[in-house]
Amino acid sequence: EKSNSSFFTKLSKAVAGKSKVDDEVLDDLEEILVSSDVGVNTTLKIIERIEARVARDKYLGTDELNVILREEIAGLLSETNTGEDTEFVVPTSSKPYVLMVVGVNGVGKTTTIGKLAHQFKKQGKKVVLGAADTFRAAAIDQLQVWADRVDVPLVKQQMGSDPASVAFDTLSSAMNQDADVVIIDTAGRLHNKVNLMNELSKVKRVMQKVVPDAPHDVLLVLDGSTGQNAFEQAKQFTKATEVTSLAVTKLDGTAKGGVVIGISDQFQIPVKYIGVGEGIEHLQVFNKYEFVDSFFK
Amino acid sequence: MFDNLSEKLDKALHVLKGHGQITEINVAETLKEIRRALLDADVNFKIAKEFTNRVKEKAIGENVLTTLQPGQLMVKIVKDELTELMGGDVTGINLNGNPTVILMSGLQGSGKTTFSGKLANYLKTKKNKKPLLVACDVYRPAAIDQLHVVGVQVGVDVYSDRGNNDPVSIAKSAIAHAKTNGHNVVIVDTAGRLAVDEQMMKEIANVHKAIQPHETLFVVDAMTGQDAVNTAKAFNDILNFDGVILTKLDGDTRGGAAISIKSVVNKPIKFIGTGEKMEAIDVFYPSRMADRILGMGDVVSLVERA
Ligand SMILES: Nc1nc2c(ncn2[C@@H]2O[C@H](COP(=O)(O)OP(=O)(O)OP(=O)(O)O)[C@@H](O)[C@H]2O)c(=O)[nH]1
Ligand SMILES: Nc1nc2c(ncn2[C@@H]2O[C@H](COP(=O)(O)OP(=O)(O)OP(=O)(O)O)[C@@H](O)[C@H]2O)c(=O)[nH]1
Ligand SMILES: [Mg+2]
Ligand SMILES: [Mg+2]
Numbered sequence: 298e299k300s301n302s303s304f305f306t307k308l309s310k311a312v313a314g315k316s317k318v319d320d321e322v323l324d325d326l327e328e329i330l331v332s333s334d335v336g337v338n339t340t341l342k343i344i345e346r347i348e349a350r351v352a353r354d355k356y357l358g359t360d361e362l363n364v365i366l367r368e369e370i371a372g373l374l375s376e377t378n379t380g381e382d383t384e385f386v387v388p389t390s391s392k393p394y395v396l397m398v399v400g401v402n403g404v405g406k407t408t409t410i411g412k413l414a415h416q417f418k419k420q421g422k423k424v425v426l427g428a429a430d431t432f433r434a435a436a437i438d439q440l441q442v443w444a445d446r447v448d449v450p451l452v453k454q455q456m457g458s459d460p461a462s463v464a465f466d467t468l469s470s471a472m473n474q475d476a477d478v479v480i481i482d483t484a485g486r487l488h489n490k491v492n493l494m495n496e497l498s499k500v501k502r503v504m505q506k507v508v509p510d511a512p513h514d515v516l517l518v519l520d521g522s523t524g525q526n527a528f529e530q531a532k533q534f535t536k537a538t539e540v541t542s543l544a545v546t547k548l549d550g551t552a553k554g555g556v557v558i559g560i561s562d563q564f565q566i567p568v569k570y571i572g573v574g575e576g577i578e579h580l581q582v583f584n585k586y587e588f589v590d591s592f593f594k
Numbered sequence: 595m596f597d598n599l600s601e602k603l604d605k606a607l608h609v610l611k612g613h614g615q616i617t618e619i620n621v622a623e624t625l626k627e628i629r630r631a632l633l634d635a636d637v638n639f640k641i642a643k644e645f646t647n648r649v650k651e652k653a654i655g656e657n658v659l660t661t662l663q664p665g666q667l668m669v670k671i672v673k674d675e676l677t678e679l680m681g682g683d684v685t686g687i688n689l690n691g692n693p694t695v696i697l698m699s700g701l702q703g704s705g706k707t708t709f710s711g712k713l714a715n716y717l718k719t720k721k722n723k724k725p726l727l728v729a730c731d732v733y734r735p736a737a738i739d740q741l742h743v744v745g746v747q748v749g750v751d752v753y754s755d756r757g758n759n760d761p762v763s764i765a766k767s768a769i770a771h772a773k774t775n776g777h778n779v780v781i782v783d784t785a786g787r788l789a790v791d792e793q794m795m796k797e798i799a800n801v802h803k804a805i806q807p808h809e810t811l812f813v814v815d816a817m818t819g820q821d822a823v824n825t826a827k828a829f830n831d832i833l834n835f836d837g838v839i840l841t842k843l844d845g846d847t848r849g850g851a852a853i854s855i856k857s858v859v860n861k862p863i864k865f866i867g868t869g870e871k872m873e874a875i876d877v878f879y880p881s882r883m884a885d886r887i888l889g890m891g892d893v894v895s896l897v898e899r900a
Contacts, residue, residue, distance in 0.1 A: 328640075332639045333820065337630060401817070402703070403702075404703060432870070433870070434708075434741075435736040435739035435740035438735075438739045439739075441736070487842065487846075489844075489845055522701065522818055522821050522825075523819055524819025524851065525636050525847075526636070526817040529846060547701075547702060575734075
């Protein structure tokens with residue numbers, strides 16, 4: 298894939314004409330990892346591990362570097378149990394299974410919801426959407442277009458109404474319809490805005506009046522081209538809403554998706570989905586083996 | 595996150611304290627910390643490297659002022675160098691056309707539609723213009739509705755043609771419409787697109803060619819990471835844009851992408867977005883941005899402490 302092949306291409310270039318991993322190769326590797334938005338901390342961690350191996354094995358050939366890097370990256374991803382699934386699954390542990398989608402502005406929340414609804418519906422699940430972004434211009438219309446495309450019901454109110462009340466209505470309606478899964482869209486908000494973050498907590502609380510253990514999944518959407526701020530986003534949204542899974546979008550761009558590695562290393566939250574385009578089918582279940590493979594192919 | 599740099603510099607400068615002069619050896623640690631801080635702020639890897647090399651050259655040898663502590667000197671060099679990099683005069687929008695045509699471009703979700711509304715509002719209230727907003731995003735669900743809502747919010751007319759899938763013809767008709775209806779500014783909102791999407795890049799190139807905008811603006815999310823340089827370069831190669839708009843600076847990102855973009859395309863950053871509301875727009879001040887990226891408030895206090 299074009300987005301990830303450049304990592305491998307760069308790596309090949311860095312080791313071209315070299316027989317062993319020396320300081321220059323390590324410097325190049327650092328550049329490649331940082332330039333893929335892996336983040337300085339995780340990059341240094343990877344470099345240190347490789348340095349340690351060079352020190353231990355005395356000699357490390359450049360052809361072994363690939364293998365080792367692969368192991369290290371897969372290792373970082375394993376630590377969070379990320380990417381074990383291969384298919385879209387709706388847990389049957391709760392009915393309805395309630396999913397709340399959160400994130401900063403413009404990352405792809407609404408689009409991801411449309412794509413997810415499509416996948417769940419394909420599996421014969423009864424899906425209900427809730428338009429709890431009542432703030433952004435035409436956010437409700439946007440989700441309505443997706444609901445129509447996927448052909449699932451949408452619960453909505455007027456622009457400007459209370460998001461918690463929309464969420465309440467959505468869950469009540471889902472109960473009445475005996476739905477399998479509910480997905481709640483929320484307005485984009487920057488994680489440093491205390492009032493807006495508190496609003497999310499309120500939406501959660503109000504949902505629990507209808508379904509006591511809702512939401513069962515809080516999905517934080519991150520834009521794959523975001524830099525180091527992604528870490529702060531993960532941290533602050535987790536604090537406010539106990540994020541349980543991540544989706545990383547826009548990986549069809551030139552961003553190499555290195556942020557997935559960094560985030561998996563720094564947070565104990567599994568990456569569940571990746572967005573690879575604007576179309577209805579452009580959502581994939583994140584699979585770490587495929588991801589690592591694509592990084593090195 | 596915000597304390598990162600001052601902490602790091604504090605630590606690094608500690609190494610320099612007590613030495614009379616900056617040398618290749620004692621400056622190494624400081625430079626490493628500065629580079630690391632720039633990377634944490636999302637400054638592009640290569641640009642951060644070039645930057646620290648320049649700082650090093652200035653720091654070593656003849657440039658040492660004996661009246662200053664080496665620590666103070668380093669801080670000053672870094673600050674000056676960065677300000678220069680971000681610098682240039684504050685550049686406004688060229689409003690000489692009749693009507694003045696402004697084209698928006700950028701990645702998905704960067705803030706084009708919102709900024710179109712903000713700019714219309716700004717030109718209407720501050721520059722006494724009569725803008726027309728034009729909906730040329732024919733792809734995103736409800737993009738046209740979004741622009742209409744924004745138009746109502748700021749009290750500016752919106753031109754759209756829902757049956758038409760061709761942005762070129764929509765934009766052309768809109769300009770004709772503007773002429774007959776006395777609009778002196780036309781702001782063309784376009785769909786978000788990836789730099790690697792050849793077909794979509796060609797589309798905006800065609801729009802650009804057809805309407806010959808007086809101002810082409812590249813809208814970029816301040817939280818963008820390392821790839822900002824490639825994206826900016828790709829858009830600039832195709833559109834030779836006139837300026838950059840940096841959005842979502844109300845967050846806590848340091849916004850190092852600003853330096854990267856400025857370095858790679860050498861176009862002025864004209865405005866910043868500081869919120870979702872239509873009033874949340876500000877002209878760009880290079881010095882303030884430099885301060886932000888380096889956490890200069892903290893660094894200045896460092897100098898005072900030194
Ligand atoms: N290329 C690409 N574009 C995407 C992807 N996911 C979303 N987008 C686009 O990103 C833009 C923003 O998507 P939205 O779904 O509106 O994002 P949001 O997080 O709901 O935005 P707000 O509600 O305004 O905070 C739209 O133009 C989408 O089509 C993806 O995986 N790839
Ligand atoms: N906090 C904050 N949010 C902003 C700012 N500018 C835009 N936004 C938000 O970012 C999201 C995306 O903005 P849009 O204007 O829809 O972005 P766009 O570039 O038109 O998106 P596409 O048309 O999908 O490519 C929305 O939620 C906006 O409210 C800003 O300066 N600060
Ligand atoms: Mg949305
Ligand atoms: Mg738009």
